[in-house]
């Protein structure tokens with residue numbers, strides 16, 4: 001399949017693996033790139049720029065194909081060493097960066113000078129247009145269904161994607177709720193040039209996370225996510241567990257007076273405990289409604305090949321069949 005996204009990033013299939021905290025290690029990114037998609041290492045998970053440089057090197061030993069790095073710009077009291085991370089990316093010869101969170105404008109000149117393509121993840125049309133205006137090469141349009149941070153507008157992809165298509169000139173991928181060939185064809189129909197998946201890639205053999213996380217996703221249905229931190233305007237879609245129940249109780253009890261400090265036990269430093277140790281109630285972890293469409297743990301290649309075969313068949317048989325009727 002050839003789309004503006006496969007052309008832009010030099011990949012075989014229009015499928016991207018979004019940055020995922022404590023999931024997006026070299027093993028994950030390399031498996032996706034090797035299977036013909038675009039794998040992405042999650043920069044901040046590495047903890048410092050030196051480790052990111054090593055992780056890029058490690059990934060390059062696993063695949064000769066292009067892979068990217070995610071840089072998430074979060075509001076924080078002591079910001080990470082972003083200039084250092086950017087240096088590691090440039091010096092590591094990375095050609096694609098997925099930015100997310102705050103406006104990446106400040107970092108674009110350095111990235112562009114190094115010949116790096118930037119895809120910014122946005123949860124609204126207005127932020128997508130801003131990304132286009134400041135010179136991003138593409139956008140990942142992340143609907144309300146998505147695992148992680150869906151923003152505060154709550155517009156699902158059936159509306160958000162065609163709205164983005166109406167306004168954007170640069171190519172975009174559909175993100176949030178994407179799982180299979182049906183998702184890909186739907187995304188293309190709504191105006192996207194590919195799709196970005198997070199949660200679905202966690203339930204794969206190569207995802208470097210605890211088996212219990214993968215089985216939790218297989219067991220979960222589309223009804224098993226919750227939105228947390230809405231009162232803090234930092235909404236996150238997570239899989240329901242005991243910690244999330246506790247967190248939501250606090251939100252209810254404290255109301256508008258709630259502060260980040262009140263929920264630290266449920267959200268701070270919990271990712272390694274869950275993803276690495278499989279301590280499933282250690283805290284709140286991102287996951288999308290797409291869990292309802294996840295029923296197995298294939299290899300990344302099996303997953304991507306299946307998606308492409310299903311998309312081909314939907315386009316060539318099901319859709320074309322309607323025209324002949």
Ligand SMILES: Cc1cc2nc3c(=O)[nH]c(=O)nc-3n(C[C@H](O)[C@H](O)[C@H](O)COP(=O)(O)O)c2cc1C
Nearest residue numbers: 018019020021100146147148176177198199286288
């Ligand atoms: C466990 C997990 C961690 C994530 N961490 C990040 C992150 O650190 N930075 C980021 O930009 N997006 C992050 N995301 C969002 C994904 O990159 C992607 O946009 C999202 O998962 C798409 O929705 P889906 O899960 O329905 O496929 C995370 C998602 C998950 C499931």
